[in-house]
């Protein structure tokens with residue numbers, strides 16, 4: 001069997017399957033292949049071109065560094081979002097993001113009003129350990145995270161370190177939904193991976209409390 005046919009068999013096999021992760025205190029579902037790999041890769045290329053990417057900076061120990069990825073914030077009007085001291089005013093939805101949101105609303109049975117987009121230009125880009133636990137998201141936020149482009153390792157561990165970290169490989173077209181106390185009790189990262197040469201776009205759909 002050549003690699004092309006085994007790839008398409010794998011796509012058929014996984015299409016739309018949902019895996020619930022058995023992690024204490026977390027509520028996480030992995031919806032595989034909500035888009036096929038090739039649709040996911042096409043969306044990745046489109047969003048890289050279309051979105052209004054910005055290079056944010058962080059200050060640490062008196063020094064300022066570039067955040068190791070690019071970001072963009074899209075959402076309904078009045079969905080301003082602050083993250084590590086950076087305040088983002090939303091760009092208005094474009095048609096690609098609107099279509100993706102509609103599908104993701106259905107997958108998660110939610111009505112998201114905003115999305116934080118992360119652009120990992122290659123395996124050197126990453127996001128460090130954190131939880132999406134900002135006050136504006138409420139006590140038990142639902143976060144739906146869409147992966148497009150390169151496969152990357154997503155690691156999750158309990159904040160109290162009572163469990164070993166779990167690794168999940170997120171592939172183009174997958175949607176990971178986190179609910180309940182996940183953000184309160186757990187944290188996650190996407191580590192650097194020197195082997196990855198291709199770009200990845202991740203979209204984390206969120207429901208923020210309106211600022212008015």
Ligand SMILES: O=C(O)CCC(=O)C(=O)O
Nearest residue numbers: 118127132154190202204
């Ligand atoms: O890229 C990912 O899969 C995770 C992104 C993330 O952790 C975030 O936006 O808070």
